[in-house]
Amino acid sequence: MSQTTMSAQALSTRFRFSSRGARLIGQEMFRVLDRAQILERQGHRVYHLELGNPRMAPPVEILEATRQSLEAQQIGYAPMAGISELRAALATRYARFTQEPVSESHVVISPANLLIHQFLDLTCNPGDRVVLFTPAFPSYWAAATHLELEVVPVPFAERDGFQLSHQAIEAALSAKPRAVIVNSANNPTGAVYDPAILRELVARCERAGVWLLSDETYADLTFDGSFVTLAAPRAGHVIAISSFSKVLSVPGFRVGYAIAHEAVAAKLALSNSTLYSCLPAFTQRGCLAGLSVLDRYAAEVRQRNARVTMACHEHITRSGLLRSTKAASGFYLFVDIRHTGLDDMEFCRRLLEEYHTAATPGRAFGEAYRSYVRLATCGAEEDVMEGVGRTVAFAQVLGGCRVQAA
């Protein structure tokens, strides 16, 4: 055995990482979180706006069902596609919204973040093109980069409120991609797309033989209570994914799901088995209980998010120096910081080190967004307002003064 530690550089020369290993970029907000937690261990109070980490208490039903499942020692292996009861309950729920039958065989349980990776892994070969409408959730970039895909960014126009348009669909399909990812309600902009335009995207992808991932993680959280899913097991090319993390305030449970053609669902289950065997049964039991109260609970979450996110939007807008999206869903604001004179990395670094406020740099959503940061408004309300206040204060120090009243 070696007596001295090999340096990281010597290691990578002697024992090279794979090209995929070299292309791992992770998720920027988890790096911010790691740094924030170091500050916290040093005794600082940190205001967390970097992660969509809801701090509302989850439905008591979830915690109670999880506890009962643990007490019943449901701690063995579970089916690779997820527990049957949860798959069946989701099928019943989605059948309310789709124009077609949905059954247990169309539903696979897996963490939603991993499902992005599993989708791209199942459908794309290295070098294949995947379209991301940008700004786009960092995990899409991380998964596509890791899997050596060519990302074709199709930017939304900010002047149109970052909406999905005919032109964007045209641009997406003209890139001749193998797959397209669409995300309504959107992270980070909070935009909700017109259902007719979404249906056009589904139809255009079908005609072109293009796989479509519909990330619906925030679809249950539109402020007006509307809910649109693109789940369409019959068609075969649409994989709809969602998560219990945001709508039930249990991100740490790591339970999400996909709804897809049964041949795709079978592949996803095999992928589960190959990668990690199965998920815990007791967290799935918890989410099953949460699902039974989802409609009532989501209504509370939407109301809370609409109020807090709007208040933050107004506070930011009043600053005159920062501009922010006016979200219609979820709990994010995508904030334009260009008038501060700093780029996103430097802005976020100093905001964290000097103001103890954690935010996510815009470039995590696409290289073009270096003059943006994302703020999450789902923390404890007082902390969110304090963090947003500090962000505005920092911007004002940078800008010297308020440049224009809103």
Next chain:
Amino acid sequence: MSQTTMSAQALSTRFRFSSRGARLIGQEMFRVLDRAQILERQGHRVYHLELGNPRMAPPVEILEATRQSLEAQQIGYAPMAGISELRAALATRYARFTQEPVSESHVVISPANLLIHQFLDLTCNPGDRVVLFTPAFPSYWAAATHLELEVVPVPFAERDGFQLSHQAIEAALSAKPRAVIVNSANNPTGAVYDPAILRELVARCERAGVWLLSDETYADLTFDGSFVTLAAPRAGHVIAISSFSKVLSVPGFRVGYAIAHEAVAAKLALSNSTLYSCLPAFTQRGCLAGLSVLDRYAAEVRQRNARVTMACHEHITRSGLLRSTKAASGFYLFVDIRHTGLDDMEFCRRLLEEYHTAATPGRAFGEAYRSYVRLATCGAEEDVMEGVGRTVAFAQVLGGCRVQAA
């Protein structure tokens, strides 16, 4: 939207899966489990010998700490490398066994099955060779196949008790692999390798610039209480992995860990973040509590496993028709069924359908093992004995009579 369901065949023609997607094989024992659970839903009592799914009650400390963590609402995102306390506790534990310091920066928490995949993904490019000493745990095959690697099987000699030998190491290195996987204590044979030979493997891999994964999932469960780890963060090329699933009887928690050079550990953490963000904090809290009683609890598990596994071995051997390994660790028997006249798939299929006893076909451990099945002896003792009894009874029906007394 389509009005009729696209057939699976039409789907795969119109919307092709990727080549990796086509190469997903999953884990055979989870397919057996799925079929077994269908029989159970039909009202049959099934004897589960297919999965290493321990049914001993886990330490109460684990369930209690998990419950407390849930009660404290530790249900937000956690650090991508795992919670700091668990990483530090594992570092302290392993420093007892290694000849060198181990710190938190060398430890990453992730499901052990996924760590196999993450290891191969980080270190090997498509087409690279990876050596598996066979018979080898199905997940190695599944991960390597999925990642388009070339598996070089180096078979152990059954007459030597499936032991790691100088010759096997020579054969492994002469294949000029990018990576080697070694698994002592072994699944499925229960063999424990000579520490001197293991050290030779470590040194030979280091000299040849070959990555080495040491899967030590069963190292805490050698019947004689010996414990050998190859963890060697200084050297850089050894990644030791293990799991709480078997030693603490909590397979459904899905918590394992890797100990590696800090540059490798950092890559693994990035892989976690890219793939699935993080694990639940509350399951990690549970395992942290379990770790504090691991030595005492593992001693009980070893004693129980030695007794039950030996009893099963004797019962099988007495049959005259079947031969089985004499395990020195863990809770598996690798059983030679060649005298029954059936191959492994047909034997397992009929054993399940006719005798309601689930076993894993030998070919899941390598194509060469079509005349073997693996039996897991970690279930409830009565059920295990009944399942083994049924396996022997089936073999005797097939063999017509007892061919020779043991």
